Amino acid sequence: MLRSAIKLHKIGVKFISTNPSKRTTESISISKRDDYYKNLGDSGEKNDLKPPGWDEALPYESIPGPKPLPLIGNMWRFMPYIGEFSDMPQTDMYQILKNKYGNIVSLKGIPGRNPVAILFDVNDMEIALRNEGPFPLRTVAESVTYYRLEIRKDVFGGVGGLASVQGEEWFKIRSVVNPILMQPRTIQQYVGSMDKVAHELVDNIRYFSKQNENNEMPDDFQGELYKWALESVGLVALDRHLGCLHLNAPKDSEPQQFISKVNDMFVLMYQLDFLPPIWKFISTPALKRYVKILDYITDTTLKYIEESLNRSIAENIPDDQLSVTQRLAKIDKRIAVATGMDMLIAGIDTTGKTLATLLYFLAKNPDKQQCLREELLKNLPKKNSPVTKEVLNKSPYLKAAIKESSRIAPTAIGNLRTTVKDLVLAGYQIPKGTDVMTMHLLSSNSDEIFKDAAKFIPERWLRATEDQYSTKNVHSFAYMPFGFGPRSCVGKRLANLELEVATARIIRNFELSWPHEDMTFSGNLLYGITKPLKLRVKEL
Template sequence: MLARRCRFICRFQTNRAVAMEPRDVDWQRARRFEHIPSIQKLSLTLDMSFPGGKYKNLDLSQLMMALRRDYGDIYRMPSLFGSEPMVITYSPRDFEEVYRHEGVWPSRPGNDTMRYHRLTHRKDFFQGCQGLIAQGKEWGEFRSIVNPVLMQPKNVRVYYKKMSQVNMEFVQLIKAKRDLKTLEMADNFIEDINRWTLESVSVVALDKQLGLLKGGSKDEQTQLLFKSLDEFFRYGGTLDVKPSLWRYIKTPMFKKLMKAYDNIQITTLAFVNEALERLERESQQGLVRPELLKKNKQVATIMAMDLMLAGVDTTSSAFTAALLCLASNPEKQEKLREEVMLVLPNMDSEFTEASMMNVPYLRACLKESQRMRPLAITHARKLEQNCVLSGYKVPADTTVMMVPIPALSSEQYFPRATEFLPERWLRNEEKAECPALRTTYPFAYLPFGFGARMCAGKRIVDMELELGIARIIRNFKVEFNYSTENAFTAVMFNKPNIPLKFKFTDLNK
């Protein structure tokens, strides 16, 4: 018995040593951290901040591409006016190394201005609860409360019927507001898309519709929310990424951003409080409901705010990207319509959980649109342990920014990368026109991030996009007869940058 136990221990230790050996060897062979190409602080500050600087007027995506052109696929970014120094990498293999070793409570850097607003500027309201931007144990406890609501498919699916109602109202809004002769939407169609998105998010976050697609008394409040969300992404994207003195001096832009955060807090809180009052009344009547707002009140309030903060403009951008791709590829749109008509035999048919299990081409279209017109510009983590990235030693506690954009349009990872080919995502090889088109490396495509800190609203966004696109394609032929050059601009993420004059032609059946 003792001999067998000794042999088992020896075998376990040997296997453990073998399992760890490649990583140890890679570390020993890797080049020193100091040998990673580095950007000089003064030159970067001049180039990004002063007139005539070569990076001065670039949006975030253009900046990332320009830095890659000048410094390569991995380089060190210095600390600028109190921001953290970081390593920036464009390699999907580095992404995997970072994500595979991110620890139990992954540290996700960024959102410094929002963190200041919640911990300092409005600490009386948030009382130390940072919501989804928290770190460490606090983040773990927050996610443990909200994950069962947001991340489990069975809980998200209970909103199918209400989402279906929202989408039918959106169809009616399009019919009412499009030009009678051209059948095109007005230049400000993005505002209607934002209303649809906020209405959809509210179904989950507040378990109710706000009536935004029908106009009404909340229009002024809604306009303030949309204006403040736009300012949040515009100013926040600048102050959190580019050189700024806000950590030392409260600059005019910083003050505008704090005001935007305040307005977002005020408007979303009004919606949340109204929902909480309704739930309290229903609770007294003995009704049992499954939604988020039955949870811890403070957590529920802040989570609902975070959903509306992060889930409106971002989902609108993803929806716009999908519509542009389908409008530019009518043969793919028709193929999608054939599938959608099987699950929605009539234009006003209801979505069901069973029918939405059979829409592989719809999901493939959404994946391909997110590849061609990605939402996220960067993902970031603070390393929990030493890693070897692109052959360099990168020590624990280093902030790493991962930029996926070049890989998404690279022939190395996506053959025929410039073409909109949903078929590359189909699982059944017999259905795929060209199975060889599939990605050659899974970490090249991570639109919602990866691991424990992937986007908390992923399942909600997926559901919104699937139901929304399906309803539109079932009711209309979608066209876009204008240039799509510079269709998006990058702030914290890619936002529509052109008038969305989509043409919606009614289908006959």
């Protein structure tokens, strides 16, 4: 969630001069440099070493970037009405930024925030991410940390969750969570539950298609995908059917309120954590609303978790059938609460937006949709044939379509890290403790890296593809939808499973089309579609 929070860096550019960021370290012995970065490392024992080329590199202060104005710094550049890039799609904005300043840009002059070096070159991205150490440091949502560790100690007991802590504390939590959320065999146990939710979503799509003569989804269909996402993660995290997709559910139902509160939370989180942090000095109206919203989310989630834990005891559920929070609670209840809440919060917008993007691209590209359907017809001979792990294992085009959609419009468009050692990036000295951001949105949409990058071509990701479109020829750090290394997204296997099951079920039942102008994409914390997802569907 947090690594996508980078609209903060939507900045304007007015000063054009010679471009020192084109400076490289090619004159340095490649082998010496590679040996340095390979051996640096992970224990931190050699963090005081200077990398090859350090003395020849330009100082950090000379990295080009927009000049801050007195008092307001660079904040004005992405503010509504006055900001020169406030309404521009992020792909266009970052491309202009890269074109004017080069492969590295320094953003400074944001009150209450550290300067950040934005990286556009995939080789620099690789160096930065491969040298993050065993306890990667990244900017956390300070507002969440403050809420969990200060305001609601009664619930979290000093355990803020993976997104809220750093260092060894983060590592201890991750070590508990990884065996449950990162093991394929564990996650695959939930395929049946996911399929039940996907059936509900298909039933709703069928209902909506009959409500107008064009068989189109309603303007608020994106909200239906949020409900699907919450229902799916609720079954996995809590072993609870929340009833999110009930068509007759009132608009003020608890699941709908939960989704609305999460959406409001993200809006306020952007204001609190990525604009000047006035709330740190005075209790602002935004902070008060934020606390009230988080109280609702926390209390509701805690109620769900307590019910789930009591049910596991009363019914003596076998270990291999326990939900994620039930399993975690047997190790540490505080971690179970924090992780369960993170799953519910992070699993709504992220997965919901990703499915919306994928369905759009499939509707927009009927030939690719047909390729996927032909694969599914073989594996799901009947429309209601169960989706199983065996079916998914025999569906490479399904997985390729998900990857291709996330390449063009990734929900998380970059990774933010704090360096744990001195590095040389783009010919500049990057001292230990510097914030750096790897801008994968541009690299994954670059024609120099992906041939015909704007085109939706799932075949890129198939093992059988050997031509110029094959991703075998692409730098491995050009595409990072779930991050990299120890701090990559802990829910990536769960998210992919949800997407695979739902997409298989939808495409097997419907033919999708898009008789509208092209979709646009943007976002503050999360990147996604910006117009109503009015898919036209035809029953198969």
